[in-house]
Amino acid sequence: MTISHWQFVPVEPADVQHLQEVLGTDPLFCRLLAQRGVKTLDDARRFFRPSLDDLHNPFLMKDMDRAVERLDKALQDGERILLYGDYDVDGTTSVATMHAFLSGFYQNLDYYLPDRDKEGYGVSLAGVEYAREHGCSLIVAMDCGIKAHEAVSVAKSYGIDFIICDHHLPEGGLPDAVANLDPKRPDCDYPFKELSGCGIAFKLAQALALHHNTPQDELDGLLDLVAVSIACDIVPMTGENRILARFGLQRLNHSPRTGLWALISRINRPLPLNVSDLVFGLGPLINAAGRLGDARDAVRLLLSTDRNSALDYAAKLVDRNKRRREVDYAMADDAKRRFTEQPDWEMRKSIVLFDPDWHKGIIGIAASRMTETFYRPSVILTRSNNRAVGSARSIRGFDLYEALQECEDLFFSYGGHAHAAGMQMPVENVDAFAERFEAIANRNITPENSQPVIDICAKIRFENIDSRFRKTLRQFEPFGPYNRNPVFWAENLVDTGQSRPLANNHIRLSLRHADGQKVMTGIGFGLGDVFERVKDRPFDVAFNLREEQWRGEPMLTLLAKDFKPFSPEK
Numbered sequence: 001m002t003i004s005h006w007q008f009v010p011v012e013p014a015d016v017q018h019l020q021e022v023l024g025t026d027p028l029f030c031r032l033l034a035q036r037g038v039k040t041l042d043d044a045r046r047f048f049r050p051s052l053d054d055l056h057n058p059f060l061m062k063d064m065d066r067a068v069e070r071l072d073k074a075l076q077d078g079e080r081i082l083l084y085g086d087y088d089v090d091g092t093t094s095v096a097t098m099h100a101f102l103s104g105f106y107q108n109l110d111y112y113l114p115d116r117d118k119e120g121y122g123v124s125l126a127g128v129e130y131a132r133e134h135g136c137s138l139i140v141a142m143d144c145g146i147k148a149h150e151a152v153s154v155a156k157s158y159g160i161d162f163i164i165c166d167h168h169l170p171e172g173g174l175p176d177a178v179a180n181l182d183p184k185r186p187d188c189d190y191p192f193k194e195l196s197g198c199g200i201a202f203k204l205a206q207a208l209a210l211h212h213n214t215p216q217d218e219l220d221g222l223l224d225l226v227a228v229s230i231a232c233d234i235v236p237m238t239g240e241n242r243i244l245a246r247f248g249l250q251r252l253n254h255s256p257r258t259g260l261w262a263l264i265s266r267i268n269r270p271l272p273l274n275v276s277d278l279v280f281g282l283g284p285l286i287n288a289a290g291r292l293g294d295a296r297d298a299v300r301l302l303l304s305t306d307r308n309s310a311l312d313y314a315a316k317l318v319d320r321n322k323r324r325r326e327v328d329y330a331m332a333d334d335a336k337r338r339f340t341e342q343p344d345w346e347m348r349k350s351i352v353l354f355d356p357d358w359h360k361g362i363i364g365i366a367a368s369r370m371t372e373t374f375y376r377p378s379v380i381l382t383r384s385n386n387r388a389v390g391s392a393r394s395i396r397g398f399d400l401y402e403a404l405q406e407c408e409d410l411f412f413s414y415g416g417h418a419h420a421a422g423m424q425m426p427v428e429n430v431d432a433f434a435e436r437f438e439a440i441a442n443r444n445i446t447p448e449n450s451q452p453v454i455d456i457c458a459k460i461r462f463e464n465i466d467s468r469f470r471k472t473l474r475q476f477e478p479f480g481p482y483n484r485n486p487v488f489w490a491e492n493l494v495d496t497g498q499s500r501p502l503a504n505n506h507i508r509l510s511l512r513h514a515d516g517q518k519v520m521t522g523i524g525f526g527l528g529d530v531f532e533r534v535k536d537r538p539f540d541v542a543f544n545l546r547e548e549q550w551r552g553e554p555m556l557t558l559l560a561k562d563f564k565p566f567s568p569e570k
Helices: 012-022 026-033 041-048 064-077 089-102 125-133 149-157 197-211 216-232 241-254 258-267 277-291 295-301 309-338 361-372 398-404 426-442 469-475 527-534
Strands: 005-008 082-086 108-110 136-142 159-166 180-182 351-354 379-386 386-394 412-417 421-423 453-456 488-495 507-513 518-523 541-549 552-564
Touching: 005 216, 012 026, 012 041, 026 041, 064 159, 064 180, 064 197, 082 089, 082 125, 089 136, 089 197, 089 277, 089 295, 089 488, 108 125, 108 386, 125 136, 125 149, 136 197, 136 351, 149 159, 159 197, 180 197, 197 216, 197 241, 216 241, 216 277, 241 277, 258 277, 258 295, 277 295, 277 309, 277 361, 295 309, 309 351, 309 361, 309 469, 351 361, 351 426, 361 379, 361 386, 379 426, 379 518, 386 398, 386 426, 398 421, 421 426, 426 453, 453 507, 469 541, 507 527, 507 552, 518 527, 527 552
Parallel strands: 005 453, 082 108, 082 136, 136 159, 159 180, 351 379, 518 552
Antiparallel strands: 379 386, 386 421, 412 421, 488 507, 488 541, 507 518, 541 552
């Protein structure tokens, strides 16, 4: 009857009790705080009252002094500097951040973003050749580069230096760059390891400002870009990320840069925007530039200072994203059909599909959709430059990167982490990879991790969800990994008779407790069939709360995650 297994997020009762004593607040919110590692009054102050003054000194990052010294020399000598970024949101915002900062006092700048289809991810030799042809003597690589040993070496032979600002794990040592800024390098003691690529670019700007005694508030205008990168790159919403995202969202909602203002005007979402609006509203538009065209269009938009030209760029990205969605849905439908046509598809623990005609820029989205639909590790592959190029997504409890390590003899290259990865291999190896990947999945996926899990933060009654509750919950934002929007459990509910189906298996909800009067409205995306199975008798719902405007006033509505029959015995 249910699509998921529900389980409570563990918490130490003593921690909850202590927070109640020192904060004097609702035990439910103390429980939410304890689940987030908040245990003391000082922890709570930092959580609820983050400050830009709490950001770490950027010079604590290994090689930051070398990066500032080399960048400063380039500025003094009038060298041409190439800002190199990946083609996704994190990469484009990184380039825009560094360009916006440097161009305030220096003009000899250029930027480069690789072609997704022709060059792929990371620092390409084509990018190095571009730098040489355009007279650049320093490349600042952002959101990539920590594995670019060959490209850095070739650049060095041309007399071109590299500063790398990356947040991925190094592999095979460090490139021969002037500076490798990466908190994840083993010898870096920087206190916060989970910055986005754009976050590291911001730290470089912060360090250069400190070096020149520039007031730090002059960097505040960059924070809207940093917030977009943090949200869309799905990095942990803790530590410095939470501080930067909090103040970046404030900037975005009150005085965004022209390019982001133009995008906001196109997504039809009411202010104030939250992290979800960035992930599902702004992010796809920015990504669309590189998926179905030139990623530089995104940077041009983000750097635009003229409203009319910014609106033109934004319209172009909206159109490109519309075409991306059309291709996306068609590919996902094709992939679902192909998988379910396999005679043993219900027994398989993994999904590996290859089509030489699928669009390379969409395969990651298609892999995500397959994982969401069938809850299995999914790999979607297409042909590019006579190679099979794939994107993979995983499920809870199945480490994708470890699985790919067991297949590395079949690849030209691979990379990623436990939940998402990519690879390249000879086309003739696809079948062997599919067979081995399925064997690994069979060995590692148990009945316990073969179904989705919903982590419940607390049980609640609708009567407790009032304006005071709303104001307190708002202080937990911004939400993201490791600071998720809490999932609540309400039990013994009935339909008021006003719930109704919507298109695409969505359901508009109107619910109350069987023994209560307060009605909560909301929506369940893709849950229409699940609701139909439980609505004729009392049921439970797992849900997030989201703030919406009703006749100019804020209110909380339900975002359902799952339903199941009410069981009074539990």
